[in-house]
Amino acid sequence: MKTILITGATDGIGLATARELARQGCELVLHGRSEEKARRACDAVRAVAPAAVLHSASADLADLAAVAGMARELAARLPRLDVLINNAGVYMTERRISHDGFEMTLAVNHLAHFLLTGRLLAVLKRSTAPRVVTVSSMVHAGGRIPFDDMDCERNFNGYQAYANSKLANVLFANELARREPWLTSNSLHPGVIGTKLLHAAFSMPGGSVAEGARTSVYLATSPEVAKLTGRYFDVCTETAAAAPALDRQLAQRLWTWSERAVGSFAGPAD
Template identity: 40%
Template sequence: MTWTAADIPDQTGRVAVITGANTGLGYETATALAGRGAHVVLAVRNLDKGKAAADLIARRYPGADVGVQELDLTSLASIRGAAASIRAAYDGIDLLINNAGVMMTPKATTKDGFELQFGTNHLGHYALTGLLLDRMLITPGSRVVTVSSMGHRAGRMRFDDLQSDTGYNRVRAYGQSKLANLLFTYQLQRRLAGRRTIAVAAHPGGSSSELSRHLPRVVQAAFRPLEQDTEMGALPTLRAATDPTVTGGQYLGPGGFAEMRGYPRVVESSGRSHDIADQQRLWAVSAELTGISFPV
């Protein structure tokens, strides 16, 4: 099946919150949803860039309903503030798309002292989801979509050193953070069983975006022939968010060569991502580190 943005159902009346939506995959996701009638909230670190992205969407789709919310996923205080603002503005949320992320960065920490990739890619989204979930539970058909990566296959949860204190390897840290995205999604879906809200994951394959700016140039050059543009890279996320045939706990990615490119379909994640004990342990650690519990 060839699923494209033209297959997105009418989104009129739906509220979609998208992290990292001012550029790359997040921007393409936001643009497509706004074009189908959704009220889209661009949750971004830089307000000026967010407003510029909202203006671009409005030019492409005159009358598009787009808002901007400041959100720094490296700060629990910012996450709490953003969630409070979103909760005050919307009684219900239909889509939360955990898209923002960093990739293979030099060693650094978040404002709360977490390793930057694990703190941003997983803990920040865990916290935001926990703070917004009650607004989704009351909204029939709502979905939490978390963007992972093929890099999760190289990931291992180092529970004895989640913050890479005893030695930092940017590839290993990235893989752990993307594996955490899937462990989180699958455990959240277990907790949502019987509810009207589902949790789904997606990955963009090999997609050319700013996310890869920390990769060595030789690696970027090697993968460039296999990459697809960001409009194609956003399709798995869009399908996960809108296709009525998608069910909770599914993982969507490109259906072409090595899942690097192609139209989106349901794909398989690594065996480690389905380790229930690791899912439960990560959940407990995340709650302890962030101080945020879920209403499920």
Template identity: 40%
Template sequence: MEWTMSTMRWTAAAIPDQRGRVVVVTGANSGLGLVTARELARAGAHVVLTARNPQRGARALDEIKNVVPGASLDLRGLDLADLSSVRQFAEGLAQRYDSLDLLVNNAGVMRFPYRKTVDGFELQFGTNHIGHFALTGRLAGLLTKRPGSRVVTVSSIAAQRGRLDFDNLESEREYDKKAAYANSKLANLLFAFELGRRLPQVASYAAHPGFSATNLQGAAARHTGNRLMELTTALINRIGAQDMEIGALPILYAATYPDLPAGSYIGPDGPREFSGYPTIVPAPRAAHDEDLARRLWNVSETLTGVRLQTT
């Protein structure tokens, strides 16, 4: 297929045959992760779904099986806000699988009041960046065993507002939940592009879903019992957001489109990248700062104790 997106709208129906591929999708129990896992399974992939909550994970597994009879699935627990959980997940995966074709770093939290992970990191930075950094590092050995393997890291249009201050990396001073989320999403981009430079045998891409109606926006309100904010978020989603079936397409495109240029960032093709069908989009200038990316990588190694494990 000739590489062009200006003349056609790519949808999940165009996903190439995924039979024989083993893929991991983090946060696959709901929203974009659930859609991504379901469509990869529909295309024939063996999908390892991860979920922090076992009951929600089981419901997602059943939902996919109902829509895709005969789907090849494996449900495993993973809490990205707990580095011991990341280690246990990676060790368990290595015992079951000899290699890995695709890792989709999708799970995340958004605009939470100040909280800390099990290991003491600010929750959004710790979950969205640190957890996925550690997970990818621990799974790198499985990924390098498969020619054509990929890592897709899910960022956000909020990354455009991200700023990394290494003297306040976890936003502990004058905490702003929106800024902390944006910073974590910029970190996702810096990580994705630096991974491609450090591990060129594995194709590393980034994607963002635009403004899509998922449960991510309202999760903080539900956890804090802010019913008014939860209802407001639901209304905004209903009025202004695109369906998550469309929102997942950039992730699926980055995960499966043949011969995608190295280091591509995929997002919606509509105005301001809020909605639309997948296309290559420009990343924020800061995301291409290689000195910044190296510094973040080195700090992340120190914080997690994890380095790329390629053997």
């Protein structure tokens, strides 16, 4: 039985991913911003998979200390972690600043997952075939990494900030694959799915959340991708990421910047 942690598992694609993985018999850790939300997600999953083995975890991803604390707590109680699904994401229509002083989209979508993954590497190492799955988006193609204005102080545009964070997701997944060859690290586009995020960002209809969960579930469980790493997927199919996402120097530079950004919160959780 695989043990899988899903961030942002309280609704949308994350909850749909949890439901499907529970049906497949996986042991799940469902993350929510609050313990109450995470427990409600567990109840929702049990409604479709009554025998599921479920755990809850909570942290505000806009607070790096909370992310580090959750990682520490998980490392202490999980015998191992087979799969980490970095799923949580936000889209901000106005510029907001995180608890640690970063633009909120970048803080939640990239920095929180960069920190969480790093802190859980030791727990992932306890698995015989660990996987990290990072949910990006096709909009990463329009992203850029503005090192001279990472917090969008000079010019904030919600769509651009989101696209930038999704580019950061693919760059992170690819660089993680290069740095940690003992695990597989892949990223994906879930599709144009009718989530709260889509409605807030684009005011348009989309596909079902079950559809949106398919590629995450595939990358977390399929034997077909057991040896594939540093790849980008769309509709359960490997496809080419946009050119900036394949830039190794950019990925290394972003990694170094991210290490400095998470600062004292970095390091193993156990």
